[in-house]
Amino acid sequence: MVHNLRGALSGKPQKIDQLWHITTLGYPTGLQVEDVDCLLTDGLAMGDDDCRLAVDAALIIYRLAGELPGVLARISSAVGSDEVASEVYRELTKPREPLLAHLEMERKITEIQAENAVERVQARSIVD
Numbered sequence: 590m591v592h593n594l595r596g597a598l599s600g601k602p603q604k605i606d607q608l609w610h611i612t613t614l615g616y617p618t619g620l621q622v623e624d625v626d627c628l629l630t631d632g633l634a635m636g637d638d639d640c641r642l643a644v645d646a647a648l649i650i651y652r653l654a655g656e657l658p659g660v661l662a663r664i665s666s667a668v669g670s671d672e673v674a675s676e677v678y679r680e681l682t683k684p685r686e687p688l689l690a691h692l693e694m695e696r697k698i699t700e701i702q703a704e705n706a707v708e709r710v711q712a713r714s715i716v717d
Contacts, residue, residue, distance in 0.1 A: 625650055625651070625660060633667065633671050636673065640671065640677070641673065641677050644668055645677065647667075
């Protein structure tokens with residue numbers, strides 16, 4: 590299916606190396622935890638974009654299945670001997686740095702909460 594999608598869109602070859610590329614086109618994947626080993630074996634053997642797609646899909650399956658440790662261990666073991674797969678795995682599993690805008694928003698929320706607490710205390714003293 591993926592090979593057909595890569596050539597079917599606008600007649601030009603399309604890069605499909607992430608699962609969202611497939612689902613965005615309206616194709617449900619139906620992938621389950623049981624598919625991880627086969628997916629990785631086949632995807633890594635095909636290389637490049639198929640390898641990237643297989644690792645991406647396997648990690649999505651892992652997350653959707655509740656982050657079962659055994660599944661992550663199987664993925665990690667499978668990608669260990671492949672340079673492309675290892676790179677994708679590291680990229681998709683490394684902790685993400687919080688965005689500066691997110692940190693600023695958290696600071697503002699804390700500031701507003703503190704102001705609200707002061708106002709509640711002042712309102713209580715007026716009522717009393």
